[in-house]
Amino acid sequence: MKTFAITTLGCKVNTFESESYIESLQALGYKEVDFKESADIYIINTCSVTNTAASKSRQKIHQAIRQNENAMICVVGCYVQTNPQDLHEIERIDLLVGAKGKNKLAQYIDQGNSDVSISDQRDMTFESLPLKQYKHQTRAFLKIQDGCDQFCSYCIIPYARGNERWAQSSDLIDMAKSLVSSGHKEIVLSGIHIGRYGKGSDTDLAGLLRRLDSEVVGLLRIRLSSIEITEITDDILNLMTTSEKIVRHLHIPLQSGCDAVLQRMNRPYTTDDFYRRLSEIRNNFPMISISTDVIVGFPMESETEFEQTLSFVERCRFSFVHVFPYSMRVNTAAASMAGHVDAQIKKERTAYLIEKSNILKARFDMQFVNKEVQVLFESYHKGYAIGHTPEYVTVRVVSDQPLNNQCHPVLITHHKSGLNYGVLAEKAVKS
Numbered sequence: 001m002k003t004f005a006i007t008t009l010g011c012k013v014n015t016f017e018s019e020s021y022i023e024s025l026q027a028l029g030y031k032e033v034d035f036k037e038s039a040d041i042y043i044i045n046t047c048s049v050t051n052t053a054a055s056k057s058r059q060k061i062h063q064a065i066r067q068n069e070n071a072m073i074c075v076v077g078c079y080v081q082t083n084p085q086d087l088h089e090i091e092r093i094d095l096l097v098g099a100k101g102k103n104k105l106a107q108y109i110d111q112g113n114s115d116v117s118i119s120d121q122r123d124m125t126f127e128s129l130p131l132k133q134y135k136h137q138t139r140a141f142l143k144i145q146d147g148c149d150q151f152c153s154y155c156i157i158p159y160a161r162g163n164e165r166w167a168q169s170s171d172l173i174d175m176a177k178s179l180v181s182s183g184h185k186e187i188v189l190s191g192i193h194i195g196r197y198g199k200g201s202d203t204d205l206a207g208l209l210r211r212l213d214s215e216v217v218g219l220l221r222i223r224l225s226s227i228e229i230t231e232i233t234d235d236i237l238n239l240m241t242t243s244e245k246i247v248r249h250l251h252i253p254l255q256s257g258c259d260a261v262l263q264r265m266n267r268p269y270t271t272d273d274f275y276r277r278l279s280e281i282r283n284n285f286p287m288i289s290i291s292t293d294v295i296v297g298f299p300m301e302s303e304t305e306f307e308q309t310l311s312f313v314e315r316c317r318f319s320f321v322h323v324f325p326y327s328m329r330v331n332t333a334a335a336s337m338a339g340h341v342d343a344q345i346k347k348e349r350t351a352y353l354i355e356k357s358n359i360l361k362a363r364f365d366m367q368f369v370n371k372e373v374q375v376l377f378e379s380y381h382k383g384y385a386i387g388h389t390p391e392y393v394t395v396r397v398v399s400d401q402p403l404n405n406q407c408h409p410v411l412i413t414h415h416k417s418g419l420n421y422g423v424l425a426e427k428a429v430k431s
């Protein structure tokens with residue numbers, strides 16, 4: 001039996017796609033082994049969202065080549081689409097698949113096909129990738145959408161993943177049912193720009209949420225991976241009010257707390273717009289967790305502009321902030337802007353904002369001390385069962401056994417070193 005090993009860089013959409021490649025290859029009779037082992041076939045599912053991700057993608061390719069010089073080396077995904085010339089120079093690569101043709105990857109491998117062209121990526125239709133079960137995790141990501149037409153000035157994704165497109169809602173309902181019957185209790189709706197799901201068609205994101213909520217029996221939690229502030233409709237908020245499945249957690253990318261920077265980034269809102277909508281959401285759900293992404297050191301970002309971001313982040317009371325130092329991506333509008341910020345300054349601003357995020361996160365998490373919460377457990381480490389609340393607060397419970405994929409009421413007893421700890425509440429187990 002031929003063996004394959006896969007490594008995945010980047011986002012939740014890549015994770016979904018990798019799991020689908022695994023399932024398709026196993027259906028063809030291939031056996032998965034760990035990426036550190038010698039395999040007949042290596043798949044590197046790449047990312048190019050930052051320079052670091054691109055460089056890690058290259059490192060993984062070379063690792064695979066070193067591990068078995070006779071192996072078939074397959075490189076797929078965003079880095080292939082944005083930098084095909086870099087990869088054509090690595091002679092040992094057998095198969096390159098960019099944004100198009102991912103749904104045929106297993107077939108290409110099985111047939112030893114090495115001639116897949118990396119074509120234009122702005123005219124694509126949605127390629128459906130089947131997936132019944134995640135082998136490596138309890139939380140299931142469901143890819144509902146791909147591509148982006150927004151072209152934020154710093155972002156390579158529209159070039160890497162192409163135009164906006166989405167899956168049929170009926171296919172997604174079937175896939176969600178299948179994931180739930182395989183045991184998954186939480187589904188994270190994932191995509192590149194999921195707020196644009198189904199725009200102009202019969203079923204938009206709210207419509208899809210409504211169907212998932214009512215039709216997928218046994219599903220405990222529905223989470224949105226990330227959604228733009230301008231795309232959180234009243235319809236979605238109304239659904240969140242009535243649904244027991246849609247969690248009270250929204251990840252809303254801010255990117256900057258300074259209007260001038262937002263404009264240079266080509267973001268479609270001002271800080272006033274952002275704050276107004278945030279307040280409306282909080283009026284409906286006072287305990288909601290709202291997390292965000294912020295890019296620091298965008299071209300021409302002055303000290304004053306960065307300080308505006310710091311104070312706006314504080315004012316928004318985010319539950320956590322993913323901080324990204326700006327990474328210049330060739331061909332994007334920002335790459336040719338003047339005033340690129342010195343690397344050391346970017347490093348310092350990143351550290352400041354991470355410190356701020358840690359304070360906000362601790363403040364948010366501590367609200368749950370002495371409260372009972374529902375925890376869906378996902379992992380086990382050194383005598384602790386570890387899981388998340390609907391608000392995505394990490395909780396650790398002392399346990400002599402893993403509780404993976406079980407949902408239990410937990411009384412949060414204390415917060416220590418950035419983590420919430422609790423004990424299983426003496427209540428009926430909800431599983």
Ligand code: SF4
Nearest residue numbers: 148150151152155157
């Ligand atoms: S909305 Fe902006 S940041 Fe998000 S994928 Fe599209 S271009 Fe990139």
